Amino acid sequence: MSKPVTRTVRIDGDTARAANRENWDDRVALHVDAYGLEAFDDAEHLSDVVRADAAALEPFLADGFEGIELCHLQCHIGTDTLSFARLGARVTGVDFSAPALEAAAALASRLLLDADWVQTDVLDAAAGIDRTFDVVYTSIGAICWLDDLDRWAAQVVALLRPGGVFYIRDGHPVLYALDETRDELVLRYRYFDTGEAQAWDDDSTYAGDGTVAHSRTYEWPHPLSAIVNALIGAGLRIRLLDEGRTLPWRFSPRMVEVDGDYAWPEAERDLVPCTFTIVATMD
Numbered sequence: 001m002s003k004p005v006t007r008t009v010r011i012d013g014d015t016a017r018a019a020n021r022e023n024w025d026d027r028v029a030l031h032v033d034a035y036g037l038e039a040f041d042d043a044e045h046l047s048d049v050v051r052a053d054a055a056a057l058e059p060f061l062a063d064g065f066e067g068i069e070l071c072h073l074q075c076h077i078g079t080d081t082l083s084f085a086r087l088g089a090r091v092t093g094v095d096f097s098a099p100a101l102e103a104a105a106a107l108a109s110r111l112l113l114d115a116d117w118v119q120t121d122v123l124d125a126a127a128g129i130d131r132t133f134d135v136v137y138t139s140i141g142a143i144c145w146l147d148d149l150d151r152w153a154a155q156v157v158a159l160l161r162p163g164g165v166f167y168i169r170d171g172h173p174v175l176y177a178l179d180e181t182r183d184e185l186v187l188r189y190r191y192f193d194t195g196e197a198q199a200w201d202d203d204s205t206y207a208g209d210g211t212v213a214h215s216r217t218y219e220w221p222h223p224l225s226a227i228v229n230a231l232i233g234a235g236l237r238i239r240l241l242d243e244g245r246t247l248p249w250r251f252s253p254r255m256v257e258v259d260g261d262y263a264w265p266e267a268e269r270d271l272v273p274c275t276f277t278i279v280a281t282m283d
């Protein structure tokens with residue numbers, strides 16, 4: 001496997017997201033093998049991500065998850081979406097990768113869980129999904145793939161009904177600015193958004209040892225202020241902003257396992273955040 005290479009580029013969003021989609025399509029078969037899907041054969045099993053997020057989200061729901069309509073943006077192969085279905089939600093998973101949604105639908109059918117799957121670029125989601133939801137949810141490795149947060153926040157608002165709740169937990173922009181290859185915490189990448197993308201040539205993925213044919217991807221850094229202000233600007237009211245010390249994937253080889261998640265070694269754990277969580281509502 002070759003070493004990942006990265007550089008800063010100026011590229012139009014449509015071209016960049018088309019390249020990202022080819023890369024994500026390639027990752028699906030690898031992730032179906034590496035995500036531990038057999039654990040879901042236990043009817044009580046929930047993904048670790050949803051176990052954490054459901055606890056954080058539930059205080060904002062009047063009557064818990066039973067019967068709520070939940071839209072999961074960037075749902076990938078459906079493990080988190082179907083975990084919400086197991087909590088009683090009526091779920092719709094949204095992703096631009098057709099193979100990801102095929103894998104999600106196959107998992108749903110194997111587990112006898114109801115779910116709808118919609119293939120669309122999340123930046124066009126409102127046009128592709130002609131209805132609204134009680135909860136719009138997205139998590140863990142989502143908005144770094146998006147070049148336009150105002151357009152993204154407008155989709156979230158269009159998908160929420162009045163009184164609806166938006167929830168995001170994602171990698172913290174300060175974490176993403178760190179050099180994942182170094183033996184100490186060293187800043188390497190831009191924190192601030194200049195409109196330019198970070199281009200990567202990397203044939204590996206975060207789960208499993210396989211490689212992808214389409215190794216070029218584009219990511220965009222978004223400072224925390226830009227994320228919060230995109231949601232406020234779209235008309236949402238921020239109800240919670242939280243920052244976490246652990247995350248569900250090994251960002252750096254130096255990270256250690258903590259309760260099924262990953263974190264910096266204990267002496268560094270209070271130095272930088274790993275995730276942020278935002279809960280916002282549509283009044």
Ligand SMILES: C[S@@+](CC[C@H](N)C(=O)[O-])C[C@H]1O[C@@H](n2cnc3c(N)ncnc32)[C@H](O)[C@@H]1O
Nearest residue numbers: 024074076095096097120121122139140141145
């Ligand atoms: C890191 S995964 C999300 C992971 C999810 N938390 C999980 O582990 O199952 C990112 C997902 O975003 C999707 N994605 C990336 N850019 C997108 C876009 N512009 N529109 C829709 N989906 C997109 C990819 O296809 C992929 O399924």
